Amino acid sequence: MRWSLPCRLVTPCRLAPPSLRTILPRRSHSVASSSPALAYKSYGPPDKVIRLDTIPLPPLVASTVQVRVVAAPVNPADINQIQGTYPSKPNFVEPYGAVGGNEGLLQVVAVGPDVKGLKVGDFALPLSKAFAGTWRSQAQCQPDDLMRIDIDGVSPIIAATISVNPCTAYRMLKDFVDLSPGDVVIQNGANSGVGQAVIQIAKFRGLRTVNVIRNRPNLDEVANELKSMGADLVVSEEDVRKPDVAARIQALGAPPRLALNCVGGKSALNLSRMLGDNATLVTYGGMSREPLTFPTSPFIFKNLTCAGFWMTRWYKDNSLDARGTMLRELFQLAREGRLREPKHIVVRWGGDRDKAELERVGAEAVQGGLEGFGVGKRVLVME
Amino acid sequence: MRWSLPCRLVTPCRLAPPSLRTILPRRSHSVASSSPALAYKSYGPPDKVIRLDTIPLPPLVASTVQVRVVAAPVNPADINQIQGTYPSKPNFVEPYGAVGGNEGLLQVVAVGPDVKGLKVGDFALPLSKAFAGTWRSQAQCQPDDLMRIDIDGVSPIIAATISVNPCTAYRMLKDFVDLSPGDVVIQNGANSGVGQAVIQIAKFRGLRTVNVIRNRPNLDEVANELKSMGADLVVSEEDVRKPDVAARIQALGAPPRLALNCVGGKSALNLSRMLGDNATLVTYGGMSREPLTFPTSPFIFKNLTCAGFWMTRWYKDNSLDARGTMLRELFQLAREGRLREPKHIVVRWGGDRDKAELERVGAEAVQGGLEGFGVGKRVLVME
Numbered sequence: 001m002r003w004s005l006p007c008r009l010v011t012p013c014r015l016a017p018p019s020l021r022t023i024l025p026r027r028s029h030s031v032a033s034s035s036p037a038l039a040y041k042s043y044g045p046p047d048k049v050i051r052l053d054t055i056p057l058p059p060l061v062a063s064t065v066q067v068r069v070v071a072a073p074v075n076p077a078d079i080n081q082i083q084g085t086y087p088s089k090p091n092f093v094e095p096y097g098a099v100g101g102n103e104g105l106l107q108v109v110a111v112g113p114d115v116k117g118l119k120v121g122d123f124a125l126p127l128s129k130a131f132a133g134t135w136r137s138q139a140q141c142q143p144d145d146l147m148r149i150d151i152d153g154v155s156p157i158i159a160a161t162i163s164v165n166p167c168t169a170y171r172m173l174k175d176f177v178d179l180s181p182g183d184v185v186i187q188n189g190a191n192s193g194v195g196q197a198v199i200q201i202a203k204f205r206g207l208r209t210v211n212v213i214r215n216r217p218n219l220d221e222v223a224n225e226l227k228s229m230g231a232d233l234v235v236s237e238e239d240v241r242k243p244d245v246a247a248r249i250q251a252l253g254a255p256p257r258l259a260l261n262c263v264g265g266k267s268a269l270n271l272s273r274m275l276g277d278n279a280t281l282v283t284y285g286g287m288s289r290e291p292l293t294f295p296t297s298p299f300i301f302k303n304l305t306c307a308g309f310w311m312t313r314w315y316k317d318n319s320l321d322a323r324g325t326m327l328r329e330l331f332q333l334a335r336e337g338r339l340r341e342p343k344h345i346v347v348r349w350g351g352d353r354d355k356a357e358l359e360r361v362g363a364e365a366v367q368g369g370l371e372g373f374g375v376g377k378r379v380l381v382m383e
Numbered sequence: 384m385r386w387s388l389p390c391r392l393v394t395p396c397r398l399a400p401p402s403l404r405t406i407l408p409r410r411s412h413s414v415a416s417s418s419p420a421l422a423y424k425s426y427g428p429p430d431k432v433i434r435l436d437t438i439p440l441p442p443l444v445a446s447t448v449q450v451r452v453v454a455a456p457v458n459p460a461d462i463n464q465i466q467g468t469y470p471s472k473p474n475f476v477e478p479y480g481a482v483g484g485n486e487g488l489l490q491v492v493a494v495g496p497d498v499k500g501l502k503v504g505d506f507a508l509p510l511s512k513a514f515a516g517t518w519r520s521q522a523q524c525q526p527d528d529l530m531r532i533d534i535d536g537v538s539p540i541i542a543a544t545i546s547v548n549p550c551t552a553y554r555m556l557k558d559f560v561d562l563s564p565g566d567v568v569i570q571n572g573a574n575s576g577v578g579q580a581v582i583q584i585a586k587f588r589g590l591r592t593v594n595v596i597r598n599r600p601n602l603d604e605v606a607n608e609l610k611s612m613g614a615d616l617v618v619s620e621e622d623v624r625k626p627d628v629a630a631r632i633q634a635l636g637a638p639p640r641l642a643l644n645c646v647g648g649k650s651a652l653n654l655s656r657m658l659g660d661n662a663t664l665v666t667y668g669g670m671s672r673e674p675l676t677f678p679t680s681p682f683i684f685k686n687l688t689c690a691g692f693w694m695t696r697w698y699k700d701n702s703l704d705a706r707g708t709m710l711r712e713l714f715q716l717a718r719e720g721r722l723r724e725p726k727h728i729v730v731r732w733g734g735d736r737d738k739a740e741l742e743r744v745g746a747e748a749v750q751g752g753l754e755g756f757g758v759g760k761r762v763l764v765m766e
Binding site: 087264283284285286291292293294295296297298299300301302303304305306307308309310313 | 470647666667668669674675676677678679680681682683684685686687688689690691692693696
């Protein structure tokens, strides 16, 4: 089944941010007969197993599509997948293995004569595993592997990074606790890609957020960044248990009814201590690698619930219609300037670079993705 | 609001177990003008703070009721309440303080002239905190403090102990996972009062149970007791992670979808490891006093949910109609012999005993309640 997003009314004068015009040049893209790709044949440390391969792209058959990758991020899950520690496994294909990357913005460069509903120039997102690997210049696929999208007025960086982080934030704010304007949400790892999206979506919905981040030399700078996105309160892990912080959280209104945890260990425990009765703590990551540890009593006497969230499972369990509804809402937030580009570093890739250069730049981007959120998510932008 | 259970059809020839006939003598009970009670004026170790007091019972006013306590158990929560560690606090009343005990079977011995719907000889259960303290011979209360029940064909020991343990088991098997016949439930502390009820209610519903108990010299004996109640599998905490146990659990069908935890720590972790995708672990106790500790990954990738259950909260949040429906079903199971008396020790109390003797016997019963489930729940049976 192919699926496309209906067009949305776009303010005519709104343009993509100027710095991104080079990402979407006006000239049409050539149809390549092969594509460089960052691939791996076995699991291991990314800097050991990722290498540059060239994947042949034979002439299209009647029902297939050729796309170029406009931009593709390096997400933590991509790295875990290469390390072999991620439950969702890539498709290894002879002879080049698996291509890294699970997210990105695509643009159609050629369609077979039998393909309906997709034309050259259309933009699309890959549909989960069906599209295997976004860290490459071009790829061939079935129309069913794509969801056509309207990116008018939306930064290509946002479109390329919307399916994992903002969608995770969107679902966690929607599917666990029935939140109303004024309700308080507390999260750790608030500077992460998901954390930034949580702040902005919560702000749009009239929710208040308490945002816990690791202590760092530029704490005030990061706090101000998050506040500029709509964060009500930003506190460091060290400060979160201080009485004045508890008082500032209380001053926001009722105790938080939802906690979002991507750290685990003591940080998650601290979140749970701030929660009110009947609250839910949702875990979507475990950056500290420490287990979740909670005393028994809040489960029994405060009716605490601990749940987990995995975007991949949600995509598997839900319809394309539901996915479309979510994406339409998020793209609209982006058009209205309410959902910004995540903090990111553009890594220019493809173009005229030779194999050695593509491999080096790609490996550096992946390695950079291992280093956490401080400086921003690496996004490969294909030239 | 007063509330009474509609009568149920009872097999006429069915009698209370012979050993219990002395609990329900045919002679009518006198209306006492005072009652001995096991009371406490401050929180502390039960053997330090519990003492025998005599509470005056003045002549009834028009709208009040006088009841005798037929039988009242010593539950762990009663002890925690005396220790001051339980979130639900007793009502301290001058000059005798609070009377221990929150559960029991009552029988009406006198009613004021304006009381409707209750008559001398009726049996009733106390409605949560409204009836303050069951460790006494007689008490006065409002009709609204009582739920009239029909105990024809039901052991008074079951009636006196049904509101806490079997009701907890009933709700946990009903309110968290939509279980169908053949589904598997795993629990620790399976020899506890709740554990025994879980086994029997699950058996009636066609569910299979995996029952984890602490290792002990008479492990086989306890296992056989639990199997006689309907347990499918009984394993010790030590054995639960052995491969053959995992194989025996698998042989029951699908992996467990519900785990019931009253221990915490490593025992709860072991339960969680046996669970299938989308399962829920419900915590209703923390006997080990160790926190709940789980790795992050099952929350995210297996969609594990951890919840808590507290019967007191359920009673507070739900209607008397819902309580009545639950009690009718449980009493019917008891009539049909599907829900047995919990393992218990009768402690005879009241009657002609002097104050010193009542205090000594009562203190021993409470102290016995501290010692765990091995030999059975202490039940004060009033003479």
